[in-house]
Amino acid sequence: MSKYFEEPACKDCKNAFSTAFKKLTASQLEYLANNKLCSQIKKGKTLYEEGNRITGIYCINTGILKVYKTGIEGKEQIIKFAKPGEIIGYRSVINGEAACTSVKALEDSTVCFINTQDLYKLLKENSELGIELLQIACKELGEANSYLTDIAQKSVKERLAEILMRLQEEFGTNKEGIINLILTREELANIIGTATESVIRLLSEFKNEGIIDLQARKIKILNIQKLKKISNIF
Amino acid sequence: MSKYFEEPACKDCKNAFSTAFKKLTASQLEYLANNKLCSQIKKGKTLYEEGNRITGIYCINTGILKVYKTGIEGKEQIIKFAKPGEIIGYRSVINGEAACTSVKALEDSTVCFINTQDLYKLLKENSELGIELLQIACKELGEANSYLTDIAQKSVKERLAEILMRLQEEFGTNKEGIINLILTREELANIIGTATESVIRLLSEFKNEGIIDLQARKIKILNIQKLKKISNIF
DNA sequence: CGCACCGTTGATTAAACTCAACCTATGTGG
DNA sequence: CCACATAGGTTGAGTTTAATCAACGGTGCG
Numbered sequence: 001m002s003k004y005f006e007e008p009a010c011k012d013c014k015n016a017f018s019t020a021f022k023k024l025t026a027s028q029l030e031y032l033a034n035n036k037l038c039s040q041i042k043k044g045k046t047l048y049e050e051g052n053r054i055t056g057i058y059c060i061n062t063g064i065l066k067v068y069k070t071g072i073e074g075k076e077q078i079i080k081f082a083k084p085g086e087i088i089g090y091r092s093v094i095n096g097e098a099a100c101t102s103v104k105a106l107e108d109s110t111v112c113f114i115n116t117q118d119l120y121k122l123l124k125e126n127s128e129l130g131i132e133l134l135q136i137a138c139k140e141l142g143e144a145n146s147y148l149t150d151i152a153q154k155s156v157k158e159r160l161a162e163i164l165m166r167l168q169e170e171f172g173t174n175k176e177g178i179i180n181l182i183l184t185r186e187e188l189a190n191i192i193g194t195a196t197e198s199v200i201r202l203l204s205e206f207k208n209e210g211i212i213d214l215q216a217r218k219i220k221i222l223n224i225q226k227l228k229k230i231s232n233i234f
Numbered sequence: 235m236s237k238y239f240e241e242p243a244c245k246d247c248k249n250a251f252s253t254a255f256k257k258l259t260a261s262q263l264e265y266l267a268n269n270k271l272c273s274q275i276k277k278g279k280t281l282y283e284e285g286n287r288i289t290g291i292y293c294i295n296t297g298i299l300k301v302y303k304t305g306i307e308g309k310e311q312i313i314k315f316a317k318p319g320e321i322i323g324y325r326s327v328i329n330g331e332a333a334c335t336s337v338k339a340l341e342d343s344t345v346c347f348i349n350t351q352d353l354y355k356l357l358k359e360n361s362e363l364g365i366e367l368l369q370i371a372c373k374e375l376g377e378a379n380s381y382l383t384d385i386a387q388k389s390v391k392e393r394l395a396e397i398l399m400r401l402q403e404e405f406g407t408n409k410e411g412i413i414n415l416i417l418t419r420e421e422l423a424n425i426i427g428t429a430t431e432s433v434i435r436l437l438s439e440f441k442n443e444g445i446i447d448l449q450a451r452k453i454k455i456l457n458i459q460k461l462k463k464i465s466n467i468f
Numbered sequence: 469c470g471c472a473c474c475g476t477t478g479a480t481t482a483a484a485c486t487c488a489a490c491c492t493a494t495g496t497g498g
Numbered sequence: 499c500c501a502c503a504t505a506g507g508t509t510g511a512g513t514t515t516a517a518t519c520a521a522c523g524g525t526g527c528g
């Protein structure tokens with residue numbers, strides 16, 4: 001856990017706040033800015049852990065974090081990634097439950113913390129905020145449901161192909177066409193719910209077929225049509 | 235699709251409305267009662283289908299419906315069941331998207347329909363309603379995430395054991411101890427994401443080990459401790 | 469330097485799917 | 499009333515997929 005400290009970066013929060021808080025009034029935004037706490041999470045550090053109580057929500061300012069559950073024998077299941085402008089932890093806060101996921105930084109990140117009382121104050125004042133949060137939750141719910149169907153029905157190969165495309169869509173590519181998210185083979189396996197070795201074998205199969213290019217952890221999609229076909233998405 | 239008609243049963247809606255609408259004022263509740271439409275869905279009939287636009291949400295009055303997605307080659311993935319007092323369809327309405335699931339009645343059911351405009355009117359008037367809906371969405375999201383982890387990491391046997399316990403907890407048992415939800419083997423398979431034959435083999439294995447009792451589709455749990463152990467829940 | 473961690477490959481095993489056949493109950497139309 | 503069709507349930511055999519186990523190479527860091 002890292003300690004909180006004032007962060008000048010909060011000035012440009014309007015960027016990050018474009019998502020959940022965009023319907024707040026100027027004074028509400030100011031209230032928020034005055035009452036939130038910013039903190040830095042170094043790469044590899046944990047923001048919070050499954051089972052712990054969290055006392056507010058986090059809005060990602062910079063960086064990327066992974067949100068995961070710990071299953072059988074400590075195996076991670078990655079639920080989603082959190083990017084700038086997104087909020088995490090709201091599920092537990094809204095339901096008054098302990099966190100049901102852990103969150104770890106994949107890159108050096110900065111996050112803003114809004115405590116439960118402040119969030120509820122704003123929620124009661126401004127029904128638009130509730131609707132915004134509801135929309136976010138519903139979006140995640142829809143994604144979770146389709147992903148559930150995928151895992152239940154598709155093969156590992158199909159899922160890997162799909163995830164590569166999803167990652168490219170979600171994080172984009174750099175000038176060289178490399179997907180802007182660096183994951184270990186194990187993390188890839190923990191997204192699609194398979195063994196690390198299976199990911200390795202399939203990745204090199206894709207590479208041999210000219211579908212992707214691999215340089216260590218950097219992945220570049222060469223033939224998205226083939227990937228789409230393999231993934232069974234229409 | 236069945237046609238709408240006035241239903242006297244709406245008087246006792248306070249029962250069903252205990253969940254999502256409990257924070258409405260008397261006049262808001264009256265508005266709701268005056269503007270909703272009730273309809274009957276016969277067993278086996280579809281309320282709405284994936285991909286269709288729905289113009290409001292449904293609140294279940296009586297009966298049980300299954301909510302499912304259609305995956306590869308038409309195979310159903312059951313996402314959840316909807317019981318009296320629960321609402322469905324809100325995800326699509328809130329996100330302004332087409333339905334991402336289909337809903338079919340497992341028993342003769344009655345449902346109340348609240349159109350999008352009326353829902354939004356109430357949402358804007360009463361921020362508590364938004365919070366209630368948010369709580370419902372967050373609860374479902376938490377369930378979806380843990381189920382995702384289960385499907386990704388557990389064996390079919392573990393999942394079947396878990397589902398049997400979940401169904402008993404969710405629907406209860408009758409005086410003979412039989413779970414109050416009758417499903418075909420195929421439907422059970424479509425919850426846990428496996429083949430019908432696998433469910434059949436595992437059910438008879440459980441029966442042979444004295445863990446459950448089977449009479450056609452009626453299932454009775456005899457030894458919940460063993461089930462819990464098999465399912466790897468602690 | 470040596471320890472961790474990650475990635476890779478091969479061999480083996482186990483889980484679960486698929487396919488096929490057959491059985492039963494139920495309902496339907498002639 | 500019977501013949502037939504339909505849907506669901508069951509069982510066995512064979513196959514496929516993916517997990518597991520084991521060994522080893524590379525890389526980076528304290």
